[in-house]
Amino acid sequence: MNQPDAELIAASLSGQTDAFGVLVVRYQNRLYNTLVHTLGSAEDAHDVAQDAFIRAFQKLSTFEGRCAFYSWLFRIAHHCAVNHRRRNWRSTASLDAAREQAGIEPADSSDFSRPDHDLEVSERQGMVRSALQKLPDEYRTILVLREIDGLNYEEIADAIDCPIGTVRSRIHRARLELRSKLQVMLKSS
Amino acid sequence: MNDHRNHHSPAPATHELLSAYFDRETTREEAVEIERLLERSPEARQMLDDFAELSELLHELPRHTLDASFADRVVQQTKSPPNSAEVHTIPLSTRSSRFRWGVGLGLVATAAAACVIVMVAGPWGRRGGFQVAQRDQPNFATDGSPTPAMSSETEALRYAGVGDASIALQPADDSGDKSLAMRGVAAGASAAPSGAGTAPRTLGVAGGTAKAKLDGASNGQGSRIELSRDFDIRRVTAGEVVEALQTSGDDVSVVKLTVVDVQKGFKSVQLLLTTSIRTDDASKGKVAEARKFDESVGVQPEEMWALFVQAPRDQMEGILAQIQNEPEIAGVRLEPAIAADTLNQFAPEAAAQSRLGQANRRFVTNDKDAQSRRVKETLAERTAESVPPATTEKKKADVAPKSDPTAKSPPALIAAPSTPGKKLGDESQNQLSRQLALKVPMDAIEQSNRRNQISSNQADRPTAAASRAAPAQQAKDGPTTVNKPAEPSADDTMQVLIVFQQRPTPASEKARDRKPSSAPPVKKS
Numbered sequence: 001m002n003q004p005d006a007e008l009i010a011a012s013l014s015g016q017t018d019a020f021g022v023l024v025v026r027y028q029n030r031l032y033n034t035l036v037h038t039l040g041s042a043e044d045a046h047d048v049a050q051d052a053f054i055r056a057f058q059k060l061s062t063f064e065g066r067c068a069f070y071s072w073l074f075r076i077a078h079h080c081a082v083n084h085r086r087r088n089w090r091s092t093a094s095l096d097a098a099r100e101q102a103g104i105e106p107a108d109s110s111d112f113s114r115p116d117h118d119l120e121v122s123e124r125q126g127m128v129r130s131a132l133q134k135l136p137d138e139y140r141t142i143l144v145l146r147e148i149d150g151l152n153y154e155e156i157a158d159a160i161d162c163p164i165g166t167v168r169s170r171i172h173r174a175r176l177e178l179r180s181k182l183q184v185m186l187k188s189s
Numbered sequence: 190m191n192d193h194r195n196h197h198s199p200a201p202a203t204h205e206l207l208s209a210y211f212d213r214e215t216t217r218e219e220a221v222e223i224e225r226l227l228e229r230s231p232e233a234r235q236m237l238d239d240f241a242e243l244s245e246l247l248h249e250l251p252r253h254t255l256d257a258s259f260a261d262r263v264v265q266q267t268k269s270p271p272n273s274a275e276v277h278t279i280p281l282s283t284r285s286s287r288f289r290w291g292v293g294l295g296l297v298a299t300a301a302a303a304c305v306i307v308m309v310a311g312p313w314g315r316r317g318g319f320q321v322a323q324r325d326q327p328n329f330a331t332d333g334s335p336t337p338a339m340s341s342e343t344e345a346l347r348y349a350g351v352g353d354a355s356i357a358l359q360p361a362d363d364s365g366d367k368s369l370a371m372r373g374v375a376a377g378a379s380a381a382p383s384g385a386g387t388a389p390r391t392l393g394v395a396g397g398t399a400k401a402k403l404d405g406a407s408n409g410q411g412s413r414i415e416l417s418r419d420f421d422i423r424r425v426t427a428g429e430v431v432e433a434l435q436t437s438g439d440d441v442s443v444v445k446l447t448v449v450d451v452q453k454g455f456k457s458v459q460l461l462l463t464t465s466i467r468t469d470d471a472s473k474g475k476v477a478e479a480r481k482f483d484e485s486v487g488v489q490p491e492e493m494w495a496l497f498v499q500a501p502r503d504q505m506e507g508i509l510a511q512i513q514n515e516p517e518i519a520g521v522r523l524e525p526a527i528a529a530d531t532l533n534q535f536a537p538e539a540a541a542q543s544r545l546g547q548a549n550r551r552f553v554t555n556d557k558d559a560q561s562r563r564v565k566e567t568l569a570e571r572t573a574e575s576v577p578p579a580t581t582e583k584k585k586a587d588v589a590p591k592s593d594p595t596a597k598s599p600p601a602l603i604a605a606p607s608t609p610g611k612k613l614g615d616e617s618q619n620q621l622s623r624q625l626a627l628k629v630p631m632d633a634i635e636q637s638n639r640r641n642q643i644s645s646n647q648a649d650r651p652t653a654a655a656s657r658a659a660p661a662q663q664a665k666d667g668p669t670t671v672n673k674p675a676e677p678s679a680d681d682t683m684q685v686l687i688v689f690q691q692r693p694t695p696a697s698e699k700a701r702d703r704k705p706s707s708a709p710p711v712k713k714s
Binding site for chain 2 (some may be wrong): 005017018019020024025028029032033037042045046049054057058090120124125128129132143144146147148149152153168169171172175176178179181184186
């Protein structure tokens, strides 16, 4: 299980699909957790993660090892997520329309709506999630990659395929926007 | 007061540095700058505190995990080859030529092109010539009649791989119909059909309804894809994903189909080729050249265009893999080579000309004999430089024109070397980003395919997985030539021919319709 990614990739390319299975096990939860927070839906995250791993396997021969495997994997997942969003655009649009017409938030059917801690923590988490989901996609993704996934700027740049300067400015703007949405929660303010 | 605050407010550029400083992503100099700012600016300190608190809040969010069987499911799906080379076709209901015109008219409304043919050629050394993969057999011959490869009863498109589907949707009624190429991914492990992913299939569309049928290529069972009743084909646009149910025996799966646009596909692949291949000063011009080609020529209706690319093997393998993931490309697969002689036999009558600008017009001449010689020379030159000496003589012999009774008309062969004033062989391996645009007549492709089909039936046909892995396998296995064995290229380069097919537009079909000699009979409904 401690085999380096490069060895597992080489083994996968030589036809050992079980080696790829080890890679999946290694990164599945990390990718899934990031996707849950970027997509805001556990179900969508599951679909996108599965799609991403399969595509990663199909494209494995193109991985040149110039960036971390996870960054490369997330880049694929990011594309899958974009397609997924586009695919579900209609349902999202109808959800937004319902929200606008009714002036209420639709019931959240995701895992987020099932508090497993005390009420206060749950409420706080709910507010953070809600604020996060209201960020523009590019801000939310980059902030989740940094704060929740723990990627550094270079890895983020690889993962979303953009220059480091863009990563730097987007992270800052994302923080400022999240701060304005959660102003009431911040003790220091 | 305000002045005081403004005085200590960080400048916008410094703002970003604050975030980077918080993430420890600043240079030493930047860190010093920020620390000075923090000393004098309460606002900056406040911002930094807020960032820390936001970070804590985000870390407090619960972590989500997948169940243990997730990896098994993924691995299970990866065990089925994602792309394969075998193609099966099914006969469909006869359509009148009028129906086809209707399809063309529909295309204009959406600007979505219908059909993509991608032919990928392997290294000369592998099969001793162009190695070709064909995707989505064209439904139209250049003269408007059904192609010999497909009877008038057959309209076939390809379905490839694990869940990769390509489908042409062709409603039966003429009004506002359109034909769109789609590719898709079978969704989920929950209901994968028993034969899914083991072999590519060909999809056709039953007339009259927006239903598609496909054969169970791998197991002989009939399969079929059915679109939702709510699906309105007249509103579908390129890039849209639609879901359909695929049934095969007792198995049902959801197939996601993506509408693709062949014109975009052509452009994106061209861009991919020009950007993926490492460029140096000598080859930078080719990028611009390719763009110029793209702008000035584009993809004309009913034309079959081919890009010839030669590049170092490592780059080419990556490119081929990437091409398969281009959203507009319905699919890529390797097929037996188009023999050089098949292409070249048309050269004597070819009205060769270059469309790539003055610098590249070395083939432009009114002397058809000279044109022919030049085309042949180029093909021979390319062959000679790409194969070892032992096979060169044979290749040159192959290049000699041969008569072909099935040839319909003298098609045009447009060839243009990518480097002005230079012989193709003059370039070093590192500068091999040359592209040769060949306007390949459909007759040539079809003849080649038929020949290859015959040859392939006699020889061991590569398996789906082998075809997919062909670029990588070529280095290991050496030549697997069906009709012209040859050794791998000594300079370890690959040569690829990518061919696209564009369906006719309404304008071209109307124009063709006005020509009684070429237009097929039109049935009045």
